Amino acid sequence: MEKKKLTRFVILILVVLNLSLILFIFSGSKNHLHPPHIGPQHHIESILNLDESQKKEFAYIIKKHQKNIRLMEKERFSLKNKLYKLLTIESKNTQQKDSLIDLLSRTNKKVEEIHFNHFLELKGICKKEQLSKFNELSLEFPQYFASPMRKK
Numbered sequence: 001m002e003k004k005k006l007t008r009f010v011i012l013i014l015v016v017l018n019l020s021l022i023l024f025i026f027s028g029s030k031n032h033l034h035p036p037h038i039g040p041q042h043h044i045e046s047i048l049n050l051d052e053s054q055k056k057e058f059a060y061i062i063k064k065h066q067k068n069i070r071l072m073e074k075e076r077f078s079l080k081n082k083l084y085k086l087l088t089i090e091s092k093n094t095q096q097k098d099s100l101i102d103l104l105s106r107t108n109k110k111v112e113e114i115h116f117n118h119f120l121e122l123k124g125i126c127k128k129e130q131l132s133k134f135n136e137l138s139l140e141f142p143q144y145f146a147s148p149m150r151k152k
Contacts, residue, residue: 040144044122047137048130057125065118072111079104115145 041062045055083100086093119141126134 044137048126048133050125050130054125054127058122061118061121061125065114068114069111072107072114076104076107076111079107115141 041058044050045058048054050058079100083097083104086097086100119138123131123134
C-alpha cells in the first residue's frame with residue numbers, strides 16, 4: 001500500500017512539473033509575437049517620416065554622436081576616479097578636489113553641447129515640411145539622454 005501511495009505522489013509531481021514546463025514554454029513564446037522595443041532612432045525616423053537618404057545621413061550622425069559621447073564618458077569616468085581617490089588620502093586637498101569638480105562640470109557641459117549639436121544636425125537634414133514635426137519632437141529630446149531614475 002505504501003508503494004502505491006509513493007508511486008501516485010511521484011506521478012502527481014511529474015504531471016505538475018510537466019504542466020508547469022508547458023505553461024512556461026507557451027507563455028515565453030508570446031514574447032516573439034510582440035514587436036521588439038522601438039528605440040529613439042526608429043521613433044524619430046517614423047515621426048519625421050525620413051526618406052532613405054535622410055535615414056542614411058541620420059545613421060551617420062548617430063554614429064558620430066555615439067563616438068563623441070563615448071569619449072566624453074571615458075573622460076568623465078577618469079575624472080570621477082581621480083576625484084574619489086582623494087577620499088583615500090589623509091590630507092584635505094580642497095584645491096585639487098575643486099579643480100576636479102570643475103573639470104567634471106566642463107565635461108558635463110561638453111556632453112550637453114554634443115547632444116544639442118546632434119539634434120541640430122538632425123534638424124539640418126529635415127525638409128521644410130518636416131520642421132513642424134521636428135519642433136514637436138524636440139520636446140521629447142531631453143528624455144532620450146536622461147539617466148533612469150530609481151523607483152522607490
